[in-house]
Amino acid sequence: MLHRTTLASPVGALTLVADETALVAILWPDDRTGRVPLEATADNPDHPVLAAAATQLADYFAGTRTTFDLPLSPRGTAFQRDVWRALDAIPYGETRSYADIARAIGRPTATRAVGAANGRNPISIVTPCHRVIGRSGALTGFAGGLAAKQHLLAHEQR
Known part of the structure; x- marks a missing residue:
């Protein structure tokens, strides 16, 4: 339970x-x-x-915390967990593209798979999937909705 x-x-x-x-x-x-x-x-x-x-x-x-110190146990495939660890490395207030994450995990042609794994991130905000944007800089899909993604990104820019 x-x-x-x-x-x-x-x-x-x-x-x-x-x-x-x-x-x-x-x-x-x-x-x-x-x-x-x-x-x-x-x-x-x-x-x-x-x-x-x-x-x-x-x-x-x-606005008084920029990193989290919690025990985490995300449930997913080995590939998904690799993606989620790469998300954890994105500094507060910064963004990366899906292609950046694919390169970071040594799978440069897996951009779409990275997007799918990002969408299944079970620990939103703490594992900052909101910091991943399209290559053009456009906000793309987000489990919490694009308004929430925009809010989180703007919050981190203050």
Whole structure:
């Protein structure tokens, strides 16, 4: 059984999900069913990982935190986890293209696969998939919606 709590945020109510020891997901208010496959969850706002995640996310939205220090356990394929680790390396306030991420993981021709893995990132915001944009600089698909992506990018530019 996984533990969950909901956090009000400037980009909507986020559902935080943890196993016994680590954060496994941050879900958007209108998240597509099945985007992040999870087993049953139960409300547990006092779970220590969820409490730490809620505090750090609140600090991020308040502008006092630029990095996160949380135990993470994203569930995905080896390729997806490689992409998500590359996302973790994008500094606060900066962006990268899907092609940049493909090159960073040693798969320069896998731009579309990188886009698909980015879209399945289970730990949005903490693993900053919002920092990935199109090669032209255009905002592209985002699980939380383009308005949320724009908000997060603008927040990091302040």
